[in-house]
Amino acid sequence: MQSSPRLVAIANARGKWRQWAVYPLLxxxxxxWGGSFVASRLVLAPETRExxxxxxxxxxxxxALAAVLFTPILLRQHRRVRPLRVADIPAFLVVGxxxxxxxxxxxxxxxxxxxxxLAAILVVGTIPLATTIVAAVALGEPLDGRRVAALALGxxxxxxxxxxxxxxxxxxxxxxxxxxxxxxxxxxxxxxxTLVRGLRDRYQPLTVTAGxxxxxxxxxLLWSGLTDDWAAVLALxxxxxxxxxxxxxxxxxxxxxxxxxxxxxxxxxxVAAWMYLEPPIAVFAGAAVLGEVVSAQTxxxxxxxxxxxxxxxxx
Numbered sequence: 231m232q233s234s235p236r237l238v239a240i241a242n243a244r245g246k247w248r249q250w251a252v253y254p255l256l257x258x259x260x261x262x263w264g265g266s267f268v269a270s271r272l273v274l275a276p277e278t279r280e281x282x283x284x285x286x287x288x289x290x291x292x293x294a295l296a297a298v299l300f301t302p303i304l305l306r307q308h309r310r311v312r313p314l315r316v317a318d319i320p321a322f323l324v325v326g327x328x329x330x331x332x333x334x335x336x337x338x339x340x341x342x343x344x345x346x347x348l349a350a351i352l353v354v355g356t357i358p359l360a361t362t363i364v365a366a367v368a369l370g371e372p373l374d375g376r377r378v379a380a381l382a383l384g385x386x387x388x389x390x391x392x393x394x395x396x397x398x399x400x401x402x403x404x405x406x407x408x409x410x411x412x413x414x415x416x417x418x419x420x421x422x423x424t425l426v427r428g429l430r431d432r433y434q435p436l437t438v439t440a441g442x443x444x445x446x447x448x449x450x451l452l453w454s455g456l457t458d459d460w461a462a463v464l465a466l467x468x469x470x471x472x473x474x475x476x477x478x479x480x481x482x483x484x485x486x487x488x489x490x491x492x493x494x495x496x497x498x499x500x501v502a503a504w505m506y507l508e509p510p511i512a513v514f515a516g517a518a519v520l521g522e523v524v525s526a527q528t529x530x531x532x533x534x535x536x537x538x539x540x541x542x543x544x545x
Contacts (some may be wrong), residue, residue, distance in 0.1 A: 252495045255488050256504040262485045264511030267346035268519050269473040281465040283337030290454035291463060293330055295478035297447035304440035311434055321429055322441045329422035330446020336415035345406025345522045351391055352409060354505060355535035357415035358542055359384040364420035380542035387534030388413065390527055435490040443482065461505040488510030506539065
């Protein structure tokens with residue numbers, strides 16, 4: 231029995247409406263993750279006399295709280311969707327290390343030594359470039375002329391942003407080290423993106439996100455327990471606790487669930503493109519909340535990186 235043209239038209243209209251309804255959610259996710267750089271800076275390098283946590287300690291607190299929320303989700307997925315295999319636990323630990331533990335340690339070290347807006351530009355702008363390089367090396371994906379040109383242009387933009395304070399000043403202030411941590415952070419994400427493919431072939435995205443969050447939190451707690459003084463957590467101000475709650479609940483749980491939902495409605499490339507809104511959101515939020523100064527070199531380097539991403543997307 232064939233469907234009538236009217237029913238087909240109604241079904242198509244509903245499908246388009248469902249797609250359009252996802253876009254406000256993606257805008258919300260981009261705004262939430264853009265704001266995460268500012269929230270992190272409030273805890274890592276407060277301008278007032280508030281307590282400053284180390285990158286390891288902030289990451290451990292954030293993902294310990296997120297893991298508490300993700301544990302019932304993972305158990306539900308285990309019972310109702312697909313049981314987790316014991317043989318996959320090492321894979322979750324490896325993915326959790328690169329996608330959570332090392333990734334956020336590098337990002338927080340970079341945010342602490344630079345600022346929120348610049349960190350967002352380097353992290354979000356460098357990840358597609360780093361992913362292209364890692365995919366070419368690890369997976370043998372070809373690098374044609376347009377991709378090579380995009381990588382060269384993007385590298386120039388990164389150099390403009392990272393080297394804006396001058397070599398000597400950057401070395402003395404730790405600014406250059408922070409920028410290098412953020413670039414390494416992007417490559418860490420690229421390695422994670424390569425390693426996670428096997429788990430995504432066997433489990434749903436929500437299961438993978440919950441599993442890697444819990445694994446990464448466990449590794450961070452072990453790491454931080456050996457290197458940090460957890461008494462500093464008790465000295466945090468109410469504003470800083472709000473920032474941590476925002477990072478743990480809104481950024482690590484709610485935004486990831488919305489992002490995974492968007493992936494079920496739109497193509498991955500269209501969903502990922504919305505995340506390029508994070509840097510301008512972080513730049514404006516950093517200026518408004520933290521009083522960060524947006525330099526001409528930051529804007530110029532960010533525009534060059536954006537042009538490289540457009541060229542890479544077309545390639």
